[in-house]
Amino acid sequence: MWKIAIVDDENQVLQGMKRAIPWDRLESEWAGDALNGRDGLEMIRTADPDIVITDIYMPIMNGMEMVEQLRKEGYQGKIIFLSGYSNFEHARQALKLQVSDYVSKPISIPTLTKILGKVIKELEEEEGERKRQGELEFKLSLYEPFIEKEWIRSAAIGTLNQAYRNIAYLPQPYHYWLSRRHVTVGIDFLRDERAGNLSVADWNLFRFAVSNIACEVTRKLFPDMEYTELHSTRAILILHPEEDSREMLENRLKELGIKLANSIGSYLKLIVRIGIGGLRDVWTEISESTEEAFRAIDRSAGRSITASEVYFYREDYQWEQEKIALFPVKLSYKLATAMKLSQEAEAHHLVDEYMTLMKNQKGTTSANVQMLAGELWGIITYSLYESGMLLDELFTDEQVAEEIGSLVVPEQLERWLKGKITTICSSRMWKGSSKHRQVVDYMTSYIHEHYAEDLTLAELSEKVYISRNHLSIIFKNLTGETFNNYVTRVRIEKARELLLERNMLVYEVAEQVGYKNIPYFSTLFKKVTGMNPTELIK
Structure with missing residues (x-):
């Protein structure tokens, strides 16, 4: 309900407007009244109405002085001036005071109702804009920690x-x-x-x-x-x-x-x-x-x-006389990013860049080569895990360990690493048209933004105009896991972050990530992380 106050030294006019304004139709209510500017000032400070209808010529303090004081105090409500005189100077002052309307007395009820309707529409539009702005600021506040975290990492490396x-x-x-x-x-x-x-x-x-x-x-x-x-x-x-x-x-x-x-x-x-x-x-x-x-x-x-x-x-x-350094921090980060985005050519280029440095080093032993292979493989596997991809279906740990143990010289390391990068980027996890990758990118982004809601594949299929069954196959092929498993993992990862912050109880965290059944949440949490929420906190 919009609150409307009236200030007029003619009590008959004041009472007449109170009776005649169609309050229900305008979804408004009377907030207060006064017979002069001084009393009006106090009433408005107390009632804080959305709209003030005020006369200009009044005893003790006129309407113009009252509104000027209100504006100085930060009052943002709408003002409608009534006056029995046509005065250009007053109209000019009214503009300076951001008055919504300036009309001459006498004013008919239909005209006043029309003016009030126009002013209320302005208020509704402003309220809607504030709400949209508030929602935007809220969303930005959610993303801000991630943006800030990435900024720090970029500055550090x-x-x-x-x-x-x-x-x-x-x-x-x-x-x-x-x-x-x-x-x-x-x-x-x-x-x-x-x-x-x-x-x-x-x-x-x-x-x-x-x-x-x-x-x-x-x-x-x-x-x-x-x-x-x-x-x-x-x-x-x-x-x-x-x-x-x-x-x-x-x-x-x-x-x-x-x-x-x-x-x-x-x-x-x-x-x-x-x-x-x-x-x-x-x-x-x-x-x-x-x-x-x-x-x-x-x-x-x-x-x-x-x-x-x-x-x-x-x-x-x-x-320069020391043995080869492990993969430099900056190159390490670039390689991880290239693998996340399946940029095979960029990943190969980074390997070439590093191998050029490595080959210029003297006294590189097979132990150095194998150590570096382990480090580089660790970078690749961890970066893909962060993107929700596991390499278990492509390579076993035993296979990779055996292959690394057979590397002796940098040239072997280079061929082995590039081969692994090509296999990963051309695997079924990255297969699919550009359109399909865009669809899955949209889906994963949507999941990360709405993980606390009741997410279903059917709902997302309507958003991307692909049948539920077909979408399920696309998602599994490109991420390596089912839609439901991915949603569960995102929720549990978020729950783990919240639990480690130690600002919320277990049941609060469960509700925050979309689970109302606490025992079910604990079961899922242990299945994904290997421990229940209480054990993690300890």
């Missing part, structure tokens, strides 16, 4: 577009970066015998746990920090230390590295390498510190050491 590497595009929460120094800490999981037996899904669970441990440990020593994951076995901490001396900072970083390694090892039984890059004065050079952090790890004496260690990057190292 050097894939941020050059146009966005200036102050104008630095997100507001990170403006403090401008007055700080920066250093990157690389976290690298060692694939020992135990870790090597973990499935890709298990690795994903461990990565969630590592992120919680890493952030909790780090914030105690460096409150200003960001954590972002890379593909496969690596993650990054970006720190912004205060003005410590170099020696004090190095001691704090070493303490952090030891605590990270010990905590992850103690809670998850994982062996990690911690690499610490060089200190940078400007945020656009954070990616250089990232490369240095993993370079420091890669120069360690092999990846089969059985204890977690911390490595510092040193500018005086003769890196």
